[in-house]
Amino acid sequence: MPGVAEGTRKREVGRGDRIRPGIWRLRLPLPWPGVPHCNAWAVAAGDGIVLFDTGMHEPGSLAHLERAMDQVNLRLEHVRLIVCTHAHSDHYGQAAPIREAAGCELWLHPNHEHMTLAARDPDAALERRLEVGLQSGVPQAALDRYREQRKGQGFGISELVTPDRDLVPGVTIDTDLGEWSVHETPGHAPSHVCLFQAERRLLISGDHLLGRISLYYDYGYTPDPAGEFLHSLDVVDALDARLCLPGHGRPFTDVHGHVDANRALVHERLDSALGALAGGEPRTALEVQPAVHGEPLTALTGGWWLPETLCYLTHLERLGKVRRTPREDGEPDHWMAT
Numbered sequence: 001m002p003g004v005a006e007g008t009r010k011r012e013v014g015r016g017d018r019i020r021p022g023i024w025r026l027r028l029p030l031p032w033p034g035v036p037h038c039n040a041w042a043v044a045a046g047d048g049i050v051l052f053d054t055g056m057h058e059p060g061s062l063a064h065l066e067r068a069m070d071q072v073n074l075r076l077e078h079v080r081l082i083v084c085t086h087a088h089s090d091h092y093g094q095a096a097p098i099r100e101a102a103g104c105e106l107w108l109h110p111n112h113e114h115m116t117l118a119a120r121d122p123d124a125a126l127e128r129r130l131e132v133g134l135q136s137g138v139p140q141a142a143l144d145r146y147r148e149q150r151k152g153q154g155f156g157i158s159e160l161v162t163p164d165r166d167l168v169p170g171v172t173i174d175t176d177l178g179e180w181s182v183h184e185t186p187g188h189a190p191s192h193v194c195l196f197q198a199e200r201r202l203l204i205s206g207d208h209l210l211g212r213i214s215l216y217y218d219y220g221y222t223p224d225p226a227g228e229f230l231h232s233l234d235v236v237d238a239l240d241a242r243l244c245l246p247g248h249g250r251p252f253t254d255v256h257g258h259v260d261a262n263r264a265l266v267h268e269r270l271d272s273a274l275g276a277l278a279g280g281e282p283r284t285a286l287e288v289q290p291a292v293h294g295e296p297l298t299a300l301t302g303g304w305w306l307p308e309t310l311c312y313l314t315h316l317e318r319l320g321k322v323r324r325t326p327r328e329d330g331e332p333d334h335w336m337a338t
């Protein structure tokens with residue numbers, strides 16, 4: 001964990017809580033600064049459970065899941081089906097060992113190349129991220145430092161398992177609480193889906209909708225992640241859910257309010273990106289970014305905030321509000337208001 005001395009980090013452990021009859025929150029520790037836990041959700045299904053999301057893989061992580069399950073009298077053998085909201089490590093990372101222990105299927109949306117490509121060739125994935133940095137105007141020396149820090153780091157996925165079934169609209173998941181429907185919600189990740197139980201108006205939202213608003217998009221896999229995210233907010237809003245079970249943090253009830261707040265923040269950041277280009281001078285994504293987040297990048301936030309800024313510029317480009325200026329070889333992209 002960069003920046004935090006070993007020993008000062010509070011030792012987090014897995015924890016299980018019953019949220020409602022037949023629904024358990026399994027809160028699992030994460031080694032990430034600012035994101036201390038993720039949730040897996042267990043929902044009763046016959047003599048077992050359906051497990052929505054898995055937690056990430058690192059040494060000891062499966063024991064955290066087993067400990068959280070044990071606190072609510074569940075065991076890995078009770079898992080009848082694994083359903084992943086998306087293919088990020090904290091939601092999919094332990095799919096392989098759970099599937100192995102439980103002898104069950106894994107269902108995931110087919111647009112999971114954003115994870116599979118990186119898992120098959122982590123060095124190439126790192127180089128692609130560095131190329132994005134170079135195109136955005138990050139100095140070569142800073143990118144070299146980033147490469148040194150990241151090279152050879154694990155990224156939280158125990159083993160690649162291909163889904164036994166594509167998790168797409170029309171597929172339903174049977175539980176004791178009724179059927180859950182599948183709703184594609186790309187933006188945060190191309191493989192993202194939300195699961196909805198209509199009679200009880202329950203939403204399993206993954207990272208699409210969180211209690212504490214936090215915008216993140218996978219950049220470089222789809223044409224317009226920010227635009228896709230805005231559309232996905234409309235999709236979830238129309239479901240009229242009454243209780244949201246998110247991928248991080250506690251369940252919350254004001255689902256419309258959270259959708260509105262996400263929409264507002266995306267529009268605010270789009271406006272800020274456009275505002276940064278108002279002077280008429282062409283600027284790089286690196287130069288636009290401080291206006292978007294209200295502060296400049298650090299080594300810790302760079303890999304997150306720079307792609308996010310590029311997603312806003314790309315969306316504005318599609319709306320015809322900004323354009324990329326032609327660039328010389330090796331030069332960063334420059335953006336101009338139209």
Ligand SMILES: [Zn+2]
Nearest residue numbers: 088188189207
């Ligand atoms: Zn995610």
Ligand SMILES: [Zn+2]
Nearest residue numbers: 038090207247
């Ligand atoms: Zn997550």
